[in-house]
Amino acid sequence: MPSPAAPAYLSIPDAAKPGQKGGTLVAEHVDGICEHRRLLESGDYRPSGCPLCGRFLHILDLRPRKLRDQPDSAEELICRYRCRPCGAVWQVLPGFLARHLHRTWGAVQSALVAAGTLEPTGSEWRVRRKPSTLRRFMARLGASAVVLMQALLAAKAPVEGVLEALGAWCTRGELVEGLAGAGQIEKKRKLQKFAGWIHRLAPGLRLM
Ligand SMILES: [Zn+2]
Numbered sequence: 670m671p672s673p674a675a676p677a678y679l680s681i682p683d684a685a686k687p688g689q690k691g692g693t694l695v696a697e698h699v700d701g702i703c704e705h706r707r708l709l710e711s712g713d714y715r716p717s718g719c720p721l722c723g724r725f726l727h728i729l730d731l732r733p734r735k736l737r738d739q740p741d742s743a744e745e746l747i748c749r750y751r752c753r754p755c756g757a758v759w760q761v762l763p764g765f766l767a768r769h770l771h772r773t774w775g776a777v778q779s780a781l782v783a784a785g786t787l788e789p790t791g792s793e794w795r796v797r798r799k800p801s802t803l804r805r806f807m808a809r810l811g812a813s814a815v816v817l818m819q820a821l822l823a824a825k826a827p828v829e830g831v832l833e834a835l836g837a838w839c840t841r842g843e844l845v846e847g848l849a850g851a852g853q854i855e856k857k858r859k860l861q862k863f864a865g866w867i868h869r870l871a872p873g874l875r876l877m
Contacts, residue, residue: 690721691757697865699763702742709746714761719752726750729758738776738796764865774861786810786842792857809877810842817844820871828853841877
């Protein structure tokens with residue numbers, strides 16, 4: 670049975686506003702809030718250079734991000750950098766933050782494991798879920814994974830065996846479980862690690 674087509678916003682990378690350069694960089698190695706705060710304080714989040722022109726990036730501002738369903742934080746600061754010569758603005762997100770979902774990936778995974786959509790890993794916590802939010806999460810993870818599989822194949826990621834076993838009509842959730850089961854992504858952080866991977870291969874392409 671083919672999965673429903675993914676909604677367009679899942680398949681079309683975010684475009685910067687017209688006339689605005691820059692975008693989002695994901696610091697994939699940042700798994701936790703303590704590490705995030707340490708990097709903010711020490712200034713070690715600064716990319717080595719502007720991704721567009723390679724020149725030095727200056728801190729532009731720190732913007733608060735609300736985190737729902739998080740036991741140890743309700744809000745974290747996100748740093749934006751500006752390249753003065755070319756005008757590009759880059760925000761650097763820690764890998765654990767689910768960019769469009771107002772949560773950490775851990776909180777999203779916890780909700781989807783409790784709903785039976787993902788397999789438990791022992792790293793989840795209890796979250797209070799609004800039924801409408803959960804339905805939205807489940808629908809996104811139940812959408813076709815074809816665009817994500819194309820991104821993996823186009824980047825020559827060594828996942829052909831996994832994709833073949835899953836078949837062309839698998840859902841995004843099945844793809845995550847398949848990759849985690851094959852050891853391609855860390856099981857405990859399967860949503861976070863896959864979302865970071867996909868963003869690296871096709872910036873702006875969303876897992877959910
Ligand atoms: Zn630049």
